[in-house]
Amino acid sequence: MSEIAITAEPLTGPRCLFLVSRPVAPAQWAYAADRPSAQGSPLAEALFAVEGVSALLIAHDLLVVTRSGAPGLPLVGPYVRLVRRAFGDTSARAPVDWKTLGKGVAKVLRAHLESGQVALSPALIVSMPTTEQLRQRVRDVLEEQVNPVVAGHGGGVELVDLIENVVYLRMSGGCQGCGLADVTLRHGVEAVIREAVPEIGRIHDLTNHAAGVRPYQLRGSSPFAIKK
Structure with a gap:
């Protein structure tokens, strides 16, 4: 059996994506x-046993882990006004170290794949929102939180499609x-x-960014860049 490769991609905020x-x-x-909602799902239960895991998404060949700790964001890279509003004080740092948490997650993933067990319980799967419900929620976020900001730079973001949860x-x-x-995305x-x-x-x-006729770029600023 081939080796199991796991790649971690930190996301903005208290999340990390594992491929x-x-x-x-x-x-x-x-x-x-939360942990109670994972009951009956072998992989989810095992992942919640890893210190620092507070929520998780399991989808096909990826995993998005939310770590516990302070609600703020670590000061790494350019954060946006939207994120500041969503999470509050960006000066706070979550106490859980991603490197340690990532090793624990990878260990659980490898053990699970080698065991041959199912990852998710039917009860958890059927409790998920429908595609149309997800589609409407994403549209609402774009209309209410995203587009009012990018409109300041003459831009817009639209939902083209949502298939399953993609x-x-x-x-x-x-x-x-x-x-x-x-950066904006x-x-x-x-x-x-x-x-x-x-x-x-x-x-x-x-x-198709190559077809853009009026791109906005002013002194390297994104419409979401936090202004000092």
């Missing part, structure tokens, strides 16, 4: 907001072709979507 080289929950996904977005106006569009739009709709898995940008 696994084998399907963890083939063609399935579920979000567990989101497909498109940027327009000043965001299309902007040199900092990825990863550290702004994505962070706020995941905070409001934690059941979301991957988020894809379908924008």
Whole structure:
């Protein structure tokens, strides 16, 4: 059997995405907001036993872990006004070390895959919101929290589609072709979507940035950059 490769990708805020080289929950996904909701799901139960895990999303070949601790964000990289509003004081640091937590998560994932057990219980899977419910919640986040901010730079973000729990977005106006569009997406739009709709898995940008005719880029600033 081939080696199990696990890649960790820290996300803005108290979350980290783990990509696994084998399907963890083939063609399935579920979000567990706390330990009680994970009961009956072998992988979810084992992951909640890892110190620092407070919530998790298991979807196909990925895992998004939310760590416990202070609600603030560590001061790493450019954070956005949206994230500041969502999480509060960005000067606070979560007490759980990602390196230690990541090792614990990887150990559990490997042991689970080698055991051959199912990852999620049918009860947890059927308790998840429908695709249409997720679609509407993402639309609401874009309309109420994201677009009022990017509109200041003449931009916009629309939901193209949502399949299962995977989101497909498109940027327009000043965001299309902007040199900092990825910062806007990863550290702004994505962070706020995941905070409001934690059941979301991957988020894809379908924008043809090469076709942008009026990209906004002013002294290297994103519309979400925190101004001192």
